[in-house]
Amino acid sequence: MGKILMKGNEAIGEAAIRAGCLNYFAYPITPQSEVAEYLSRRMPEVGGVFLQGESEVAVGYMLFGAAGCGARVLTTSSSPGISLMSEAISYISSAELPVVFVNIVRGGPGLGGILPSQADYFQATKGGGHGDYRLLVLAPSGVQEAVDMVMMAFPLAEKYRNPVMILGDGLIGQMMEPVEFSDHLKSEPSNKDDWATNGMDTRNRKERNLVKSLFLDAELLEEHNLVLKAKYDRMKQEEVRYEPYNLETDYRALVVSYGTMSRVCKTAIDNMKAEGIEVAMIRPQTLFPFPIDPIRAAAAKDGCQAAISIELSMGQMVEDVERSVQGKCPVHWHGKAGGEIPTPEEVVDVIKSLIK
Amino acid sequence: MQREVMFAGFGGQGILLIGNILAHAAMEQGFEVAWVPSYGPEMRGGTAYCLVAISDRPIGSPIIRNPMHLVAMNRPSLEKFAPMVKPNGVVVINSSLISIGAERDDVDELRVPANDIAKDLGSTKVANIVALSAFVARSNIVDFEVLRKCVQEQFASREKLIPINMAALDAGEKAARLK
Numbered sequence: 001m002g003k004i005l006m007k008g009n010e011a012i013g014e015a016a017i018r019a020g021c022l023n024y025f026a027y028p029i030t031p032q033s034e035v036a037e038y039l040s041r042r043m044p045e046v047g048g049v050f051l052q053g054e055s056e057v058a059v060g061y062m063l064f065g066a067a068g069c070g071a072r073v074l075t076t077s078s079s080p081g082i083s084l085m086s087e088a089i090s091y092i093s094s095a096e097l098p099v100v101f102v103n104i105v106r107g108g109p110g111l112g113g114i115l116p117s118q119a120d121y122f123q124a125t126k127g128g129g130h131g132d133y134r135l136l137v138l139a140p141s142g143v144q145e146a147v148d149m150v151m152m153a154f155p156l157a158e159k160y161r162n163p164v165m166i167l168g169d170g171l172i173g174q175m176m177e178p179v180e181f182s183d184h185l186k187s188e189p190s191n192k193d194d195w196a197t198n199g200m201d202t203r204n205r206k207e208r209n210l211v212k213s214l215f216l217d218a219e220l221l222e223e224h225n226l227v228l229k230a231k232y233d234r235m236k237q238e239e240v241r242y243e244p245y246n247l248e249t250d251y252r253a254l255v256v257s258y259g260t261m262s263r264v265c266k267t268a269i270d271n272m273k274a275e276g277i278e279v280a281m282i283r284p285q286t287l288f289p290f291p292i293d294p295i296r297a298a299a300a301k302d303g304c305q306a307a308i309s310i311e312l313s314m315g316q317m318v319e320d321v322e323r324s325v326q327g328k329c330p331v332h333w334h335g336k337a338g339g340e341i342p343t344p345e346e347v348v349d350v351i352k353s354l355i356k
Numbered sequence: 357m358q359r360e361v362m363f364a365g366f367g368g369q370g371i372l373l374i375g376n377i378l379a380h381a382a383m384e385q386g387f388e389v390a391w392v393p394s395y396g397p398e399m400r401g402g403t404a405y406c407l408v409a410i411s412d413r414p415i416g417s418p419i420i421r422n423p424m425h426l427v428a429m430n431r432p433s434l435e436k437f438a439p440m441v442k443p444n445g446v447v448v449i450n451s452s453l454i455s456i457g458a459e460r461d462d463v464d465e466l467r468v469p470a471n472d473i474a475k476d477l478g479s480t481k482v483a484n485i486v487a488l489s490a491f492v493a494r495s496n497i498v499d500f501e502v503l504r505k506c507v508q509e510q511f512a513s514r515e516k517l518i519p520i521n522m523a524a525l526d527a528g529e530k531a532a533r534l535k
């Protein structure tokens with residue numbers, strides 16, 4: 001199969017099917033409704049299920065139930081919808097079930113707007129729901145990468161028995177770019193017998209699998225929290241992903257940017273290079289685990305005068321950049337919100353104002 | 357090199373579709389492409405526009421302040437976007453609906469009565485294809501034969517629409533070459 005031109009939202013839907021996901025529960029919301037539109041047609045063609053919940057709260061628990069039975073399951077939503085699912089995300093995390101969430105972020109808070117934003121960074125990486133839990137968060141910067149990350153998300157969710165969130169934004173959902181789906185897609189076999197309540201006869205085992213999140217005994221709950229922590233620590237060891245850009249040069253500043261914003265930064269960096277000014281970028285592809293060590297090493301390089309977190313929010317990722325850089329150089333923030341996206345020209349001006 | 361085309365008009369004129377067809381043709385020719393629609397709270401009859409970026413390298417920012425070219429299908433679009441077009445860009449003006457000009461002396465202005473040409477062909481609905489065709493013939497942004505193939509593919513599932521769209525392509529090309 002060659003390249004086809006596809007909208008991000010539709011490509012995400014197709015990728016899920018090719019990853020072996022036959023259960024999709026969702027509630028429509030701009031700017032991601034095309035995923036539901038696409039999968040409402042495609043799921044029946046492949047023997048799968050699309051079920052529109054009565055609300056995102058209900059969708060959250062449909063996911064919980066299906067995952068508990070061992071089904072590979074997906075939902076897609078946008079910011080306010082993810083807020084409504086957040087209680088279930090906390091329960092699913094505690095119950096250690098694999099679910100893939102896609103958040104095509106729009107501006108907030110509240111109902112906000114429908115244009116691209118990265119204002120859900122905190123919600124995705126630091127919680128949103130209650131309790132000590134972490135999501136593995138993947139951040140695509142284009143349609144092809146969104147496809148690749150959906151394909152990657154299901155095996156990761158199963159490997160860690162943990163929800164995975166793909167944090168896109170309205171532009172990635174709405175934009176069309178050429179995409180390629182690999183020809184022979186074999187979805188990886190699920191490890192569901194380890195955890196699903198799919199019947200002791202089915203999996204031919206003597207022990208029951210139990211899906212739960214209630215631990216009234218303090219000692220048992222702490223034991224559970226330690227199990228979860230060990231899992232999150234393992235993610236930090238094994239799953240950090242990032243793209244270095246222009247990092248091999250004698251750069252004068254380091255940009256940290258992800259998703260749609262990072263594309264604008266690439267153009268800005270190319271334009272500055274043409275003027276003889278070298279600027280490097282680290283583009284986190286995983287927001288949790290965050291590429292702490294690569295950013296610290298890059299910021300510590302001789303000649304790097306500033307690290308700049310450039311994001312479509314009022315300053316969220318910059319906190320992670322600060323704790324990564326650890327004072328190796330000054331850390332700055334630049335961002336826009338509400339659906340506004342800085343142009344490459346604006347990014348160039350900002351960077352120039354921060355370096356000598 | 358990256359080139360960008362802004363297609364703009366009102367909802368229902370097939371603006372997003374011609375952007376899609378151009379992006380498809382550029383992809384077929386081996387270019388990197390991105391198609392970015394306007395998706396604000398739109399309504400029928402309101403403004404509609406999309407930007408197509410075409411490049412021989414991976415496309416960085418799909419958000420562009422100054423597109424290289426403009427295809428304006430109605431007057432508000434021309435007034436809004438003409439000042440932003442880069443020098444030496446092509447500005448196609450649907451002169452059936454737009455009485456004014458781009459008021460720039462540094463762009464290649466091409467006036468095409470797209471709606472009138474389409475009406476003569478039997479349906480004003482193909483005015484968008486007339487404009488797209490004129491634009492491609494003038495700018496040579498993609499190979500005209502590739503464009504022809506992509507228009508044909510676009511209507512493959514509604515075969516009876518192919519002849520009129522092919523006629524629209526020919527008429528648009530002719531209108532561009534006349535100037």
